[in-house]
Amino acid sequence: MAQQTLRVHLVDDDYLVRLGVERLFEGLEHIELESVTSSGDAAIKEALALKPDVVLMETTVRNVDGVRAVQEISARAPQVKVAMLSSATDFGIMCDAYRAGAASYLSKYSVSSDLGAAIRMIHRGEAIFSMPPDLERFPLPAVPAESSELQLIKRLPARDRAILSALTEGRTNGQIAGALHVSEATVKAQITKIMAKLNVAGRVQLAVLAVRAGVATL
Incomplete structure (x- = not known):
């Protein structure tokens, strides 16, 4: 039985970074970078039209920010797995993204060697979150002591x-x-x-x- 080829949509408004991520897809077996956009509103339109298997969404894209774009795609095309892709791992944004429907939160610095494996895991339903190395210094959401x-x-x-x-x-x-x-x-x-x-x-x-x-x- 032939292995399914996973279709991926990339969203990033930094040309050089986008070019670098695109090159990571070269040589990946059964994973196709189907389309690329550079703004949140364009990403929403493309995701709803093409229904890719996985969307890699930069957190700070133009027009519509990444978290809001994730929320829109997740609500209107729940079968599409959306993973945030960020150069700055922020715990607050990570939580916002997950609440919006993001399947994972990946650091751009940690996907260079295992992008293919990460995409396959995300498509299977696994959650991957690149945690900040100094997470213990981040202010965790307050929870009443006796909740x-x-x-x-x-x-x-x-x-x-x-x-x-x-x-x-x-x-x-x-x-x-x-x-x-x-x-x-x-x-x-x-x-x-x-x-x-x-x-x-x-x-x-x-x-x-x-x-x-x-x-x-x-």
Whole structure:
């Protein structure tokens, strides 16, 4: 059975950076850079028209900013996976992007050697977030010390706390499943269940709460 060729749309308004990223696609097997735009509004139109498998979206594009463009694409074409691509890893923007529907948040400096693998993982539904090296100095969103969410996390079974700890370390569902000797489907279902209990939208918010509750460290 022939392997599916993944179609990618790139959005970046810096010509030299865009040219460098385009060259990374040369030689990638079963991954095609189908189209390129340089502004947020053009990216939205292109994504809705072509329905690519993955969109790589710079955070600071013109006309419509990257986060708003992600929100528009995610709402109108939910089958399209959108990954933010940034030269400056900012925890606040990362959280905003995830809430807007971004599947991942990639640093331009970390994709040069593994862009193909990252795109395949994102298409499979994995979440990849390039965390700032000095994240401990970033102001994490304030959470009341005795909030019901924190109390609930502290009362989770040991296996669920282990999943949260591994998730906060940036491990994929597959890696967590291997460490806990369970199926990847089990890990995915359990993370979804925990998110529903805590009423959070994604892995970044879940990781923040886990750190606040003291069951995980960054």
